[in-house]
Each structure stands twice: as structure tokens, then as C-alpha cells.
Amino acid sequence: MKKKKIVILTGAGMSAESGIKTFRDSDGLWENYPVQQVASIEGYEENPRLVLDFYNARRKELLRTVPNHGHLKVAELENYYDVAVVTQNVDNLHERAGSSHVIHLHGELMKATSSRNPNDPACICDISPEHPEIRLGDKAADGSQLRPYIVWFGEAVPRFEDAIREAETADIFIIIGTSMQVYPAAGLIRYIRRGIPVYVIDPKVVPVSCASPVHTIAKGASEGMDELFKILLKE
Ligand code: OAD
Numbered sequence: 001m002k003k004k005k006i007v008i009l010t011g012a013g014m015s016a017e018s019g020i021k022t023f024r025d026s027d028g029l030w031e032n033y034p035v036q037q038v039a040s041i042e043g044y045e046e047n048p049r050l051v052l053d054f055y056n057a058r059r060k061e062l063l064r065t066v067p068n069h070g071h072l073k074v075a076e077l078e079n080y081y082d083v084a085v086v087t088q089n090v091d092n093l094h095e096r097a098g099s100s101h102v103i104h105l106h107g108e109l110m111k112a113t114s115s116r117n118p119n120d121p122a123c124i125c126d127i128s129p130e131h132p133e134i135r136l137g138d139k140a141a142d143g144s145q146l147r148p149y150i151v152w153f154g155e156a157v158p159r160f161e162d163a164i165r166e167a168e169t170a171d172i173f174i175i176i177g178t179s180m181q182v183y184p185a186a187g188l189i190r191y192i193r194r195g196i197p198v199y200v201i202d203p204k205v206v207p208v209s210c211a212s213p214v215h216t217i218a219k220g221a222s223e224g225m226d227e228l229f230k231i232l233l234k235e
Contacts, residue, residue, distance in 0.1 A: 013177020
């Protein structure tokens with residue numbers, strides 16, 4: 001029998017229990033770093049060193065973390081469903097937990113690219129854990145300054161089209177640990193088929209509007225995934 005398809009949209013709360021800070025909670029990253037300075041194309045053009053340092057620090061932090069129970073449960077869903085993970089996170093914790101189909105809407109911390117043509121596949125390269133820093137003067141394949149492969153505010157989100165194709169064919173849609181404030185990611189839910197079940201795992205109330213029944217699990221990612229398993233596997 002053909003497996004049902006689950007599409008999961010994840011945000012920073014998915015990785016919170018691995019020790020990675022969220023952005024908009026109290027003491028979140030955007031409280032301690034001006035978002036305009038470190039996560040916009042204008043900020044990068046104005047002070048590339050500051051931006052490179054910010055992501056170098058995030059990358060070193062990522063190398064010290066491991067996937068949490070929630071990531072592992074998301075990967076385990078593949079035993080029962082055809083699963084696509086659409087993540088706003090730039091960490092690689094879904095992949096390290098075993099998820100085999102992950103779409104990164106906002107880029108990947110362990111990759112670098114060209115400052116001139118950030119979406120040119122020929123310029124996108126892996127950053128090795130042994131040399132986790134990008135420095136001023138490091139060059140991409142096209143000779144321009146190497147930069148983090150991160151989608152900054154003011155830039156296009158090229159993988160959104162792939163995410164739409166997944167959402168359109170979902171039988172079940174799950175949202176984990178995102179405040180649903182950043183578009184186009186938060187708009188992905190508009191593409192699901194009317195009436196399919198939607199589950200939201202987040203300790204806080206998240207605004208989700210769609211023409212589907214929305215089941216809220218007001219818990220952290222790990223506990224919330226355990227609860228979701230009980231619900232799904234009893235169906
Ligand atoms: P936010 O920081 O806006 O939201 C994090 C969400 O995670 C909130 O709804 C929290 O309640 C929830 N949360 C906190 N702890 C949790 C836990 N243990 N388990 C589950 N949920 C938990 O982060 P995002 O919505 O991911 O983009 O932010 C979206 C984008 O804004 C990011 O990708 C980033 C940022 O600017 C870029 O940098 C381009």
C-alpha cells in the first residue's frame with residue numbers, strides 16, 4: 001500500500017532542546033544581535049567581517065550540538081510515512097537524526113557560497129568541521145568573496161517552490177517550533193489541500209489559519225512528537 005505523505009514545517013523551536021537559541025523568544029538571538037546587521041544583505045555589504053564572525057560562531061556552536069529526541073522522532077516517521085521536512089533552520093540536525101528528505105528554506109550553516117552569485121550551484125560548497133570558519137579573503141569558485149550559504153532578509157527564497165510542491169501533495173501537515181512570522185515560509189500552509197489534518201507542536205500559541213482542522217499540542221518538540229506518535233499510530 002502506498003504510504004501517506006507527511007510534510008513537516010520546522011523552525012528554531014525544533015532545535016531548542018539541542019541547545020540552539022531561538023530568535024524571537026526572550027533572550028533569543030535577535031534580542032542579542034541586531035537582525036538588520038547580521039541577517040540582511042545590506043548588513044553584509046556594510047560590515048562583512050561582523051556577519052562572517054556571527055555565522056562562524058553559530059557554526060562552531062552547531063558542531064558542539066547533537067539532534068534531540070524530537071529530531072529523532074521526526075526521522076522515525078519515515079518508517080510509516082512518506083516524509084518531507086521543510087525547515088527554516090540552517091543547522092543540519094534533521095539530517096544527522098536520519099531524515100532523508102530535508103528542504104532548507106533559509107540555507108545551510110555548513111555550506112558556503114559566492115557573494116556575487118549565491119544561488120549558483122557551481123559556487124555552493126561544503127564547509128568542513130575541521131575548518132569551520134569563513135574568513136575575509138576566502139574565495140568562491142567564481143573568484144568573489146566566500147559568504148555563508150544563508151538566505152538573508154531582502155533575498156529570494158529559491159527552495160520555496162520545492163516546498164510548495166511538497167505541501168500541495170501532503171496528506172498530513174505538521175508545524176513544529178516556529179512563530180510563523182517570517183514569509184514566505186509561514187505562507188506554506190496556504191498550499192495544503194483543504195481539510196487535511198494539521199498538527200502544531202509549540203509550547204506557545206502560534207497563529208495558524210487554514211481551512212483544515214488544527215490540532216494543537218502545546219508542548220516542546222520532544223514531548224510533542226511523542227504525543228503526536230500516539231495520535232498518528234492509533235489512526
Ligand atoms: P522564532 O524564534 O521566531 O520562533 C521559535 C518558536 O519556537 C516559537 O514559537 C517558540 O514558542 C517555539 N519554541 C521554543 N522552544 C521550543 C521547544 N522546546 N519545542 C518546540 N517549540 C519551541 O523562530 P522561527 O519561527 O524559526 O531566518 O524564525 C523564522 C526565521 O526567522 C528563522 O529561520 C530566521 C529568523 O530570522 C533567517 O535568519 C533568515
